[in-house]
Every structure is written in structure tokens, then in C-alpha cells.
Amino acid sequence: MRVALEINGDDYARDVEPDLTLLSFLRDVLGLTGTKWGCLTGDCGACTVLVDGKPVVSCLQLACQAQGREVTTVEGLETPGGLDEVQAAFVSNGATQCGFCTPGMVMSVEALLRTNPSPNEAEIREALAGNLCRCTGYSKIVDAVLQAAAERRSAVGSPAADVS
Amino acid sequence: MxxxxxxxxxxxxxxxxxxxxxxxxxxxxxxxxxxxxxxxxxxxxxxxxLSGLRGIEGFELDGELLRVGALTRIRSIELDAELGRRATALVEAARVLGSVQIRTMATVGGNLCHGTPSAEMPPSLLVHDAVAEITGKGGQYSVPLAAFFVAPGRTVLAPGDLLTSVRARVPSSAAGSCYLRQTVRWSMDLAGVGVAASVHVEGGAVSNARVALCAVAPVPMVVTGAENAVMGTSLAPDALAEAGRRAAEACSPISDARGTAEYRRQVVSVLVPRALRIAWLRATGSWPEGSPAPVNGVWTRE
CATH class of the missing domain: 3.30.43.10 (Uridine Diphospho-n-acetylenolpyruvylglucosamine Reductase, domain 2)
Incomplete structure (x- = not known):
């Protein structure tokens, strides 16, 4: 089956098995291994990517169901200046340990901040309920999200803030 | 493959x-x-x-009629402010289903048609007298949602039948609803017990009540006995306790990793009164608008 979609701003088209998951399409067909292969049952969130800006677990979506859609993976976050605010905040807060859950976490946070630029701790924990970390616990991850949100708000800036 | x-x-x-x-x-x-x-x-x-089919995604409120397309994503129910006011239990059930990712993908129709006894959507639709609208080889037909579920993993759908939408009656005033559940974990867990309640209040008394349960019987169930216990009352403690008792008697839970049958019956007897009470407070304007029911329905303020 021919699957054509946009990933991180680039168009891709490949002939694949019809029941291939989006996760396998990204990792095995395209070599985009930032998205992690975890539980394969939608529980751990390690394979989280954005489809049309919304977070999905790519292990439970067929590649053909993403036909014509815009997919964003962790590889698509990096800016010309380096890591984006969320990635940088995970590093500076020590919000990673083995790092396996981190790409999925970061993608869920990206989705959260796009719709809620000022999340509180409860909202952050709810947004990350589907992303399991078995190393660090979640305190530093929550700290990283709070910092990333603050930095993104100040980077975007409001006219009033610019004047002051 | x-x-x-x-x-x-x-x-x-x-x-x-x-x-x-x-x-x-x-x-x-x-x-x-x-x-x-x-x-x-x-x-x-x-x-x-089915995910690319047009015309059966999304929901609309027309007066007291709510129609939810089968392909409506759980997440879009969860985030809708109007539904939050009019079908609060449905939104509360949507909020606790899986994770954000799962809710973004999962559909109302899928949640119903999979036939899981603990599925989150059925109780909150049952308390609004929901009707399943089905298209099959022989045309369209409707089945009350209360008769839609046959056994764990089985519904009335025959091969070739597709659930296209669910219609429900959502009163526009003097009505309130609530969905509560018991889980082992707060997130990413299936209900050990799920309870939805709705009430319509006229002249300071319950003029209509619905109570529905999940995860405590082979299929989601309406508990008419519990409803009758509170009809015409102003939800005094003895009426609420009687509703809880009748619901606990009517259900037939199993023992599994999420609790023993005895424990589940006990939880039903506790959550049914709490859900009815919160529904009443919402119906009478005594509950802060937009405020979700607290975990397990325990609250300290009225």
C-alpha cells in the first residue's frame, strides 16, 4: 500500500505492508529512531508523536491512517539554534535518566504547550499521565515543563512585556 | 498480517x-x-x-437532542465547554479514559462497539436514555443503548452493521449529571467500578433520575431500582442510601485484579449516592460551574 505523508516538514511516500504501524514506518522504513519502541499497547507513551499537531501513540496507529497528514517527531523539534525550549529544559533540569521515555515525554509536552502555554502542575501531570518513566520519578520532569513553558512565553513575549 | x-x-x-x-x-x-x-x-x-469516513464525526446539540457521531474522538468530548454544562457525566467519563494520546485517537463508537464491561462511555450515555443508530446491509435501524450490549465483547451488531451515531436526551435546565469511578491507579487504568447518575429537579424534588453502572456486570447496566428510590424525593440521606443498596444488589461483579466482587458491591453502594448528590447539586445550581467532581466523589463543601 502506498503511504504518503508529511514528516517534520518533508514529504515522504513509500510502499508498505497495509497493517504497518506508524511507529514502524518512522523507525524501520525511514530510520527516524528518535521515536521509541516501548510497550506496543499504548500504555507507555514512548512512541508519542504529533499527528496534525495532536499527540498520538504511534504504536496504535496504522501508517495508512496517517495518509496525507502532518507528523511531527522528536527529530522535528530541533531549531537552527539547537534544542527547542522543551528539550533544553529537560537537559538543564536533569529530567532524564536513561532517556528512553524522553522523546515521548517531550512530544506530549509540545502538544500541551501548544494549547496551554501556562500549565500548572496538575495540568502537566495530567498531560503526561500516558508517558511512563521508570527511572527518575516525575518531579524533575514537571520542573522542566514549568521552565520550558516560562521560557517559551517570554520568548514569544507580549507587546506589554516588550515595552517594560 | x-x-x-x-x-x-x-x-x-x-x-x-x-x-x-x-x-x-x-x-x-x-x-x-x-x-x-x-x-x-x-x-x-x-x-x-473507518477513520477517513466523513459525516459521522463530531457531535451536535439541537435543543434537548444530543447526537454524537461514532467517529467522534473522546478528546473532543472532553474539551467541549457546552457539553461540560449539559452532559457533565459524559465529559467526566471522557476525562478519565486512558491518556491524552489514547483520548485523541479513541472514538466514542469504538468504546461502545468493543463491548468492554468497564468501558467508560456507556454509563454516561445510558443516563441520557441514549439510542444507538446503526446502518447495516438492510438499511438503518435504532436500538436503545441499554439493549445494545449482549455480553463482554459482544453487541447486537451483526456482521456488516456499523454504529453511526448515538442520540441522547440532554435537558437544558434544572438537570445535572455526574460520573464517578473507582480505580486502582488515578490514571491509565480501567474502572473497577463506574457510576453515572443524572437527575432532573422540579419543585425541589427529583422528577426524573437515571443511574447506570459499568465494570460490575457482564455489560453496562441501568439500575431502575436505584432510580425509583430517589424519585419524588429531595435526596435525603435515607433515600440516597436506599439507592446505593439497590444498585449494589442489582449488579453482579466478578473478582479480579481491580477488586473482589464483595468490594465492588460495597463501592457501588457508596458511589451511587455520591454521584446522585453531585448531579442534584449541579441541577440546582449549587455546584461551581465547570468544576469537575472530585476523585471518587468525596468533597467537603456544599
Whole structure:
């Protein structure tokens, strides 16, 4: 089956098995291994990517169901200046340990901040309920999200803030 | 490996499913089906991908009629402010289903058609007298949602039948609803007990009440006895306790990892009164608008 979609701003088209998951399409067909292969049952969130800006677990979506859609993976976050605010905040807060859950976490946070630029701790924990970390616990991850949100708000800036 | 058929219309989907009754299964969000396929619980040879079909996604409120398309994502229910006011229990059930990712993918129709006894959507639809609207090879027909579920994993749908929407009656004033559940974990867990309640209040008394349960019987169930216990009352403690007692008697839970049958009955007897009480407070304007029910329905302020 021919699957054509946009990933991180680039168009891709490949002939694949019809029941291939989006996760396998990204990792095995395209070599985009930032998205992690975890539980394969939608529980751990390690394979989280954005489809049309919304977070999905790519292990439970067929590649053909993403036909014509815009997919964003962790590889698509990096800016010309380096890591984006969320990635940088995970590093500076020590919000990673083995790092396996981190790409999925970061993608869920990206989705959260796009719709809620000022999340509180409860909202952050709810947004990350589907992303399991078995190393660090979640305190530093929550700290990283709070910092990333603050930095993104100040980077975007409001006219009033610019004047002051 | 399964083949995937992508129908161009509802009719094409129905025809394909009817032509392959033993081998084809419809897929929408995939959050139940692909887990089942991966764990060996089902082995579909052909998947009919409904996710691109137009016309059965989204919901609309027309007066007191709520119609929810089968392809409506759980997440879009959760985030709708108008539904939060008018069908609060439905929104509360949507909020606790899976994770943000799962809710973004999972559909209302899939949650109903998978037939899981603990599925989150049925109780909150049952308390609004929901009716399943189905398209099959022979045309369209409707089934009360209370008669839609046959056994764990089984519904009335015959091969080739597709649930297209659910319609429900959502009163516009003097009504309130609530969904509460008991879980082992707060997130990413199935209900050990799920309770939805709705009440309509006229002249300081309950003029209509609905109580529905999940995860405590082979199929989601309406508890008429509990409803009768509070009809015409102003939800005094003895009426609430009687509703809880009747619900606990009416259900038939099993013992599993989420609790023993005895424990589940006990939880039903506690959550039914709490859900009714919160529904009443909402119906009478005594509950802060937009404020979700607290975990397990325990609150300290009225």
C-alpha cells in the first residue's frame, strides 16, 4: 500500500505492508529512531508523536491512517539554534535518566504547550499521565515543563512585556 | 498480517464487512483493536479503516437532542465547554479514559462497539436514555443503548452493521449529571467500578433520575431500582442510601485484579449516592460551574 505523508516538514511516500504501524514506518522504513519502541499497547507513551499537531501513540496507529497528514517527531523539534525550549529544559533540569521515555515525554509536552502555554502542575501531570518513566520519578520532569513553558512565553513575549 | 480496506463511503464499508463476515473488522481509533491483535485476543485478517469516513464525526446539540457521531474522538468530548454544562457525566467519563494520546485517537463508537464491561462511555450515555443508530446491509435501524450490549465483547451488531451515531436526551435546565469511578491507579487504568447518575429537579424534588453502572456486570447496566428510590424525593440521606443498596444488589461483579466482587458491591453502594448528590447539586445550581467532581466523589463543601 502506498503511504504518503508529511514528516517534520518533508514529504515522504513509500510502499508498505497495509497493517504497518506508524511507529514502524518512522523507525524501520525511514530510520527516524528518535521515536521509541516501548510497550506496543499504548500504555507507555514512548512512541508519542504529533499527528496534525495532536499527540498520538504511534504504536496504535496504522501508517495508512496517517495518509496525507502532518507528523511531527522528536527529530522535528530541533531549531537552527539547537534544542527547542522543551528539550533544553529537560537537559538543564536533569529530567532524564536513561532517556528512553524522553522523546515521548517531550512530544506530549509540545502538544500541551501548544494549547496551554501556562500549565500548572496538575495540568502537566495530567498531560503526561500516558508517558511512563521508570527511572527518575516525575518531579524533575514537571520542573522542566514549568521552565520550558516560562521560557517559551517570554520568548514569544507580549507587546506589554516588550515595552517594560 | 492483515489487509486493510479503505472504504470511500459508509455504504462501501457496510458492503465489505457484510461480504467478509468472519474475517473483516472495522477499525477507527485502533486503541482497542490493535492491542487485541497484538496480544492475540483477536486475529482480524482484514481491517476496514473507518477513520477517513466523513459525516459521522463530531457531535451536535439541537435543543434537548444530543447526537454524537461514532467517529467522534473522546478528546473532543472532553474539551467541549457546552457539553461540560449539559452532559457533565459524559465529559467526566471522557476525562478519565486512558491518556491524552489514547483520548485523541479513541472514538466514542469504538468504546461502545468493543463491548468492554468497564468501558467508560456507556454509563454516561445510558443516563441520557441514549439510542444507538446503526446502518447495516438492510438499511438503518435504532436500538436503545441499554439493549445494545449482549455480553463482554459482544453487541447486537451483526456482521456488516456499523454504529453511526448515538442520540441522547440532554435537558437544558434544572438537570445535572455526574460520573464517578473507582480505580486502582488515578490514571491509565480501567474502572473497577463506574457510576453515572443524572437527575432532573422540579419543585425541589427529583422528577426524573437515571443511574447506570459499568465494570460490575457482564455489560453496562441501568439500575431502575436505584432510580425509583430517589424519585419524588429531595435526596435525603435515607433515600440516597436506599439507592446505593439497590444498585449494589442489582449488579453482579466478578473478582479480579481491580477488586473482589464483595468490594465492588460495597463501592457501588457508596458511589451511587455520591454521584446522585453531585448531579442534584449541579441541577440546582449549587455546584461551581465547570468544576469537575472530585476523585471518587468525596468533597467537603456544599
Amino acid at each position: 492483515a489487509d486493510v480496506f479503505i472504504p470511500g463511503s459508509l455504504e462501501e464499508a457496510v458492503d465489505f464487512l457484510a461480504d467478509h463476515p468472519t474475517t473483516a473488522m472495522p477499525i477507527a481509533g485502533g486503541t482497542d483493536l490493535l492491542v487485541d491483535a497484538r496480544t492475540g485476543r483477536s486475529r482480524p485478517e482484514r481491517l476496514v479503516d
